[in-house]
Amino acid sequence: xxxxxxxxxxxxxxxxxxxxxxxxxxxxxxxxxxxxxxxxxxxxxxxxxxxxxxxxxxxxxxxxxxxxxxxxxxxxxxxxxxxxxxxxxxxxxxxxxxxxxxxxxxxxxxxxxxxxxxxxxxxxxxxxxxxxxxxxxxxxxxxxxxxxxxxxxxxxxxxxxxxxxxxxxxxxxxxxxxxxxxxxxxxxxxxxxxxxxxxxxxxxxxxxxxxxxxxxxxxxxxxxxxxxxxxxxxxxxxxxxxxxxxxxxxxxxxxxxxxxxxxxxxxxxxxxxxxxxxxxxxxxxxxxxxxxxxxxxxxxxxxxxxxxxx
Amino acid sequence: xxxxxxxxxxxxxxxxxxxxxxxxxxxxxxxxxxxxxxxxxxxxxxxxxxxxxxxxxxxxxxxxxxxxxxxxxxxxxxxxxxxxxxxxxxxxxxxxxxxxxxxxxxxxxxxxxxxxxxxxxxxxxxxxxxxxxxxxxxxxxxxxxxxxxxxxxxxxxxxxxxxxxxxxxxxxxxxxxxxxxxxxxxxxxxxxxxxxxxxxxxxxxxxxxxxxxxxxxxxxxxxxxxxxxxxxxxxxxxxxxxxxxxxxxxxxxxxxxxxxxxxxxxxxxxxxxxxxxxxxxxxxxxxxxxxxxxxxxxxxxxxxxxxxxxxxxxxxxxxxxxxxxxxxxxxxxxxxxxxxxxxxxxxxxxxxxxxxxx
Numbered sequence: 001x002x003x004x005x006x007x008x009x010x011x012x013x014x015x016x017x018x019x020x021x022x023x024x025x026x027x028x029x030x031x032x033x034x035x036x037x038x039x040x041x042x043x044x045x046x047x048x049x050x051x052x053x054x055x056x057x058x059x060x061x062x063x064x065x066x067x068x069x070x071x072x073x074x075x076x077x078x079x080x081x082x083x084x085x086x087x088x089x090x091x092x093x094x095x096x097x098x099x100x101x102x103x104x105x106x107x108x109x110x111x112x113x114x115x116x117x118x119x120x121x122x123x124x125x126x127x128x129x130x131x132x133x134x135x136x137x138x139x140x141x142x143x144x145x146x147x148x149x150x151x152x153x154x155x156x157x158x159x160x161x162x163x164x165x166x167x168x169x170x171x172x173x174x175x176x177x178x179x180x181x182x183x184x185x186x187x188x189x190x191x192x193x194x195x196x197x198x199x200x201x202x203x204x205x206x207x208x209x210x211x212x213x214x215x216x217x218x219x220x221x222x223x224x225x226x227x228x229x230x231x232x233x234x235x236x237x238x239x240x241x242x243x244x245x246x247x248x249x250x251x252x253x254x255x256x257x258x259x260x261x262x263x264x265x266x267x268x269x270x271x272x273x274x275x276x277x278x279x280x281x282x283x284x285x286x287x288x289x290x291x292x293x294x295x296x297x298x299x300x301x302x303x304x305x306x307x308x309x310x
Numbered sequence: 311x312x313x314x315x316x317x318x319x320x321x322x323x324x325x326x327x328x329x330x331x332x333x334x335x336x337x338x339x340x341x342x343x344x345x346x347x348x349x350x351x352x353x354x355x356x357x358x359x360x361x362x363x364x365x366x367x368x369x370x371x372x373x374x375x376x377x378x379x380x381x382x383x384x385x386x387x388x389x390x391x392x393x394x395x396x397x398x399x400x401x402x403x404x405x406x407x408x409x410x411x412x413x414x415x416x417x418x419x420x421x422x423x424x425x426x427x428x429x430x431x432x433x434x435x436x437x438x439x440x441x442x443x444x445x446x447x448x449x450x451x452x453x454x455x456x457x458x459x460x461x462x463x464x465x466x467x468x469x470x471x472x473x474x475x476x477x478x479x480x481x482x483x484x485x486x487x488x489x490x491x492x493x494x495x496x497x498x499x500x501x502x503x504x505x506x507x508x509x510x511x512x513x514x515x516x517x518x519x520x521x522x523x524x525x526x527x528x529x530x531x532x533x534x535x536x537x538x539x540x541x542x543x544x545x546x547x548x549x550x551x552x553x554x555x556x557x558x559x560x561x562x563x564x565x566x567x568x569x570x571x572x573x574x575x576x577x578x579x580x581x582x583x584x585x586x587x588x589x590x591x592x593x594x595x596x597x598x599x600x601x602x603x604x605x606x607x608x609x610x611x612x613x614x615x616x617x618x619x620x621x622x623x624x625x626x627x628x629x630x631x632x633x634x635x636x637x638x639x640x641x642x643x644x645x646x647x648x649x650x651x652x653x654x655x656x657x658x659x660x661x662x663x664x665x666x667x668x
Contacts, residue, residue: 007517007518010517011517014513014514014517018510112349113349114349115347115349115350116347116349116350116351116355116529116530118534118552118553121538209506213506213509214505214506214509214531214534215509215534216505216509216529216530216531216534218347218350218503218504218505218529219347219379221505221506223504223506223507254507254510255510255514258497258499258510258511258514259514259517259518261496261497261498261664262464262495262496262497262514262515262518263495263518264663264664
């Protein structure tokens with residue numbers, strides 16, 4: 001048993017990379033839920049983003065083009081959800097689940113002839129001498145461009161929700177859509193926009209898996225990351241910076257178990273495999289059990305259908 | 311009236327078709343079930359190449375079908391039953407975890423013949439076949455031991471079954487022989503095919519100092535990562551060169567085609583019977599992929615010599631003196647392992663660190 005063999009710096013660096021897919025998906029879902037919509041189709045959005053990003057990247061020869069495609073594909077799939085739930089008032093839970101199943105099936109169909117192909121590689125920004133700094137170089141300057149983009153995105157979402165007028169309106173819609181409506185805010189339009197943003201982020205998260213982390217297309221390559229992202233939003237009690245923390249934690253558990261094995265720390269493999277999911281459940285129980293603030297943080301109109309009748 | 315005539319005509323045509331069909335020599339229906347997608351460029355890909363070879367060799371005397379991505383366990387039993395019901399005469403089940411489902415379904419369909427890969431349970435209508443992959447492991451283990459600079463070799467293992475453990479032991483023995491300081495880091499991923507997990511495992515091993523990666527999983531994900539991080543790796547089941555033009559040192563390629571073609575021929579001429587086949591480099595079921603230019607010529611020659619000695623029978627991969635991990639003697643000087651021990655191998659040889667998960 002030798003913990004010393006695990007280099008904490010490289011471990012943190014890989015944990016950050018492992019956190020990316022769930023981070024993107026969760027930050028998108030956070031905005032969606034803040035607007036009062038519960039979209040359980042995150043897994044479907046991610047896998048559609050993954051497959052379309054992969055196909056476009058392979059066909060165009062550019063990973064960046066692929067990422068843009070994944071953003072559009074995710075948003076397009078989310079739009080179906082938006083139209084069904086916002087205009088036709090379908091049940092959000094059932095529609096979201098259907099979206100996941102539909103996404104998994106469609107991606108398998110689209111991706112059939114793309115298994116086993118190597119996608120074009122994604123560019124890494126070059127920080128020159130900064131990357132060679134002893135500790136900081138490894139911790140800060142050796143990631144792919146999307147990692148830096150994710151940092152910008154989280155800060156932007158935090159600012160948007162907390163300090164911008166539009167963000168305030170979005171939260172108002174999520175807390176009490178009837179009140180927001182009577183004040184003249186466009187409830188349905190706000191929610192559709194939030195759903196589109198959530199879809200775009202989910203798509204990007206999926207593409208991160210297929211284009212950067214693995215990088216390969218296979219059926220079900222997202223392997224449940226969408227569900228973890230959903231849990232993460234609750235775990236973070238709808239706060240952007242806590243999402244980052246949770247994403248590193250959840251992404252890291254998988255890596256930690258592989259690291260443990262490699263240095264010869266013996267834990268029954270079954271426990272290791274279930275660890276990320278166990279942490280998710282424990283986190284959810286701890287949060288709902290504490291009972292004071294967390295429950296209040298949930299947007300009041302979350303999952304409730306809105307009809308502009310009054 | 312008109313309607314009746316139409317129906318009668320249709321019936322006549324249908325009758326003619328039905329009557330004609332057996333006359334046109336019913337093709338032999340051969341089914342394959344795969345654990346991964348045929349495009350995995352690894353294990354399943356090579357089995358499907360074997361299927362295509364059957365079609366090429368036997369032409370319209372056979373009709374082949376396959377089902378990919380069939381999970382091991384209960385689901386596979388359902389797929390197998392479906393195949394047997396739909397008139398298949400011979401079914402190849404190409405993953406270890408299909409063993410019990412194959413035996414169960416075979417008991418219900420005594421007229422259908424089954425061929426199970428890498429298992430050890432047989433019946434009157436169930437044959438087993440496998441390849442001596444460990445012979446290939448000996449060759450690449452030697453190369454790995456010579457090529458590592460950090461003296462750390464990362465090994466991505468799938469499930470703790472004898473076949474995988476045999477591979478680890480064979481590779482370790484031969485790496486250790488040429489490099490006494492070598493150390494194996496073994497990570498169990500508990501899957502045959504999960505590129506994301508395989509990639510994570512490869513990344514972890516490289517971070518922990520491994521500069522040569524071996525795998526016993528089916529996708530080229532680890533090869534892709536090795537190429538990216540500038541370390542060495544070996545193609546597994548298939549050549550995988552396109553995934554790591556610089557990283558790939560050599561590969562262990564499975565060639566199932568001759569066996570599949572032969573077994574189908576046996577069914578066609580009625581000579582098929584339940585047997586157990588375990589072929590190696592000699593018979594061509596295990597093939598060592600071309601050596602990369604990264605390997606110095608003398609090491610290439612040594613590796614080739616090991617392969618040649620295995621083919622000629624002069625050398626056995628597991629030749630004593632060898633001890634078990636706990637230090638207890640296993641093989642005496644010059645003694646070689648018998649197939650029975652190899653087939654049930656559930657222990658590491660001396661020197662490997664860690665324990666086999668239960």
